[in-house]
Amino acid sequence: MxxxxxxxxxxxxxxxxxxxxxxxxxxxxxxxxxxxxxxxxxxxxxxxxxxxxxxxxxxxxxxxxxxxxxxxxxxxxxxxxxxxxxxxxxxxxxxxxxxxxxxxxxxxxxxxxxxxxxxxxxxxxxxxxxxxSFDRPIRYTRELIASGRFGRIRMITAMNYTDFLYRPRRPAELDTRQGGGVVFSQAAHHVDIVRLLADSPAKSVRAALGAWDRDRPTEGAYSALLQFENGAYASMSYSGYGHFDSDELCGWVGELGQRKESNMHGSTRRALAKLSDLSVEADFKAARNYGGAQYVDAKQTKPPVANEHFGMVVVSCEHADLRPLPSGIMVYTDDGAHLESLGAPAVxxxxxxxxxxxxxxxxxxxxxDVRWATATLEVCVGMLRSGREQREITLVHQQLD
Ligand SMILES: NC(=O)c1ccc[n+]([C@@H]2O[C@H](COP(=O)([O-])OP(=O)(O)OC[C@H]3O[C@@H](n4cnc5c(N)ncnc54)[C@H](O)[C@@H]3O)[C@@H](O)[C@H]2O)c1
Missing domain, CATH: 3.40.50.720 (NAD(P)-binding Rossmann-like Domain)
Known part of the structure; x- marks a missing residue:
């Protein structure tokens, strides 16, 4: 609220x-x-x-x-x-x-x-x-699951396709050892979301990592399967390679709840290609930040038209599929489908x-809290290790009590 x-x-x-x-x-x-x-x-x-x-x-x-x-x-x-x-x-x-x-x-x-x-x-x-995981549609989906109306949670499918890797970056953001790449920056969102929805300690993770642009030599994509103690499991796929944009599946509402044009494919890559090297790129990022020459006053940006989101999420319970969207939750049951509407946030x-x-x-x-976020980081680090070692990783920092 x-x-x-x-x-x-x-x-x-x-x-x-x-x-x-x-x-x-x-x-x-x-x-x-x-x-x-x-x-x-x-x-x-x-x-x-x-x-x-x-x-x-x-x-x-x-x-x-x-x-x-x-x-x-x-x-x-x-x-x-x-x-x-x-x-x-x-x-x-x-x-x-x-x-x-x-x-x-x-x-x-x-x-x-x-x-x-x-x-x-x-x-x-x-x-x-x-x-x-703070987004209202995600928190409300968790409440719907907890109500027990739809039976036990069984499976979560989460998918997000963005232009993350081609937004202007500092060099460290392209170096996994310094926290760069989409696993540290973006899986932190995905893992928080699926952990909140599953409401159970995670047991293990198996991941594959994508790093297929030599000029941006860090992870730009991943797929991961997370198993929970309550028997539920979550698959998470992410690509930051800037071609398909999964906001198409969210009514062309962007991550921050803003209306988004549907014809901008490839534009982030094209803009980046005009910058000559990494130091120019870092300066360009800084120029658009607070106080920079190209900073646009954040207080003047248009209010969101809908809730924030992190791509497509479908939660399968025994008797229904629940799909958090920027505008609310689509509920698919034996009797049909309906939207539980959630308006745009005032703040x-x-x-x-x-x-x-x-x-x-x-x-x-x-x-x-810190223990919650440690558990999420353990999954992210486990994904990196799983991808490198090509095996399932057992998780040991997931008990929050
Ligand atoms: N939740 C979100 O939506 C979201 C969005 C963007 C970034 N982030 C997170 O925020 C953090 C920063 O990312 P960013 O994209 O804003 O980076 P950024 O490069 O835009 O900003 C980092 C700022 O920290 C300053 N800084 C660097 N060293 C410092 C120091 N020693 N002391 C004080 N200030 C210092 C820099 O000058 C810069 O202004 C990351 O952890 C990132 O994951 C979260």
Whole structure:
């Protein structure tokens, strides 16, 4: 549920670590939700810091360590590149700050453990997101499954075809060892979604990986089969190679719930081909980020026409198939098919703030806490290993109790 505007409620004083693309996507949420106040930010980029200081009248720093020394900051939103999440999360927790950490939590189980240890020792709250398991159609599908009306969950089929690999990238984003590729960035969404829907610890994963563009030498595609203790299983397929676009199967609504043109196939690849090399590409990415020369004010973007989504998902229960869509859930039963409609959110990604607020202010356990996100990362790392070693990987970090 998106929070109603209620100015009597406590605000979360948020410091942002990393004013890049993720921050830009979350900015409309932070600005629209009265429970959040942006009070400080850290980024080595001067232009981003200057814009933040003038837009929010807030303190800015070149380092996350300095941000964490600001006593006004209650929550640090960690939106730096994945390979820096562990360093920054540990620093913030040791400074007594609550955490909102972008997905994936980190790039190794050791790093996840270090974050978990520091969060527990400091007694702070931590929520890992946004991931598309926060999307309302996914959460509502989970409620429909839990109602028991359709029998036990048996199988989940999840598929997403995008242009992910050809959007402008930093070099590290094309190097798997530094957290690059679609398994770290995109399977983190897929795995969160199917784990939330299956509602059972995962047992094992078997994956195949696709890396078929030598100029972008990281995983651009995967297929994986995840087995759960309750007998359900999920298949996840992803391609970021920018040809077919599975938004076609979602009524041409894009990932962020926006209306999308149906005739743009190949356009991301064509735009990228005009850039001469990786350093020009990284500069181009930075120019479109917050404070950059080509930055488009995120607050001026059109409100979403529907809910966010992560491609096609079909959940097969014993007596029905459930298909979360941007506009609601299609329910296919013995008696026919109908749509359980869900309107566009007033505030995008409000569910992330709901979970953060409830964890910090009301002391409720977050669903997407550090242990949850460690379990998701274990599946992602398991997929990479399974693909390389061509065998099934047993999972051992999935029990959340
Ligand atoms: N949930 C989502 O929809 C979503 C979308 C995009 C990115 N992300 C996640 O957000 C994270 C960042 O990705 P991005 O695409 O925004 O990257 P980005 O390159 O656009 O932004 C990273 C920002 O961090 C800054 N930075 C780098 N080193 C820093 C440091 N030591 N201290 C402070 N700031 C530093 C950079 O200057 C840049 O502004 C990744 O983990 C990614 O998976 C999530």
């Amino acid at each position: 998106n929070a109603p505007r209620d100015t009597t409620r406590k605000q979360l004083k948020l410091g942002v670590a990393g004013l890049g693309r993720a921050f830009t996507i979350m900015l409309p949420t932070f600005v629209a939700d009265c429970r959040v106040e942006l009070v400080a930010a850290a980024d080595p980029n001067d232009a981003a810091r200057e814009r933040f200081a003038s837009e929010f009248g807030a303190e800015t720093y070149a380092s996350v360590a300095d941000l964490c020394r600001n006593p006004d900051v209650e929550v640090v939103y960690i939106a730096t590149p994945h390979e820096l999440h562990a360093e920054h999360a540990v620093l913030a927790a040791q400074s007594g700050k609550h955490l909102l950490i972008e997905k994936p939590l980190a790039i190794s189980i050791d790093e996840c453990r270090r974050i978990d240890d520091s969060v527990r020792k400091a007694g702070v709250a931590a929520v890992v997101g946004h991931s598309h 995008p990604r409000g569910a992330v703030i709901d979970e953060l607020y409830e964890a910090i202010v009301l002391g409720r356990a977050a669903v997407h």
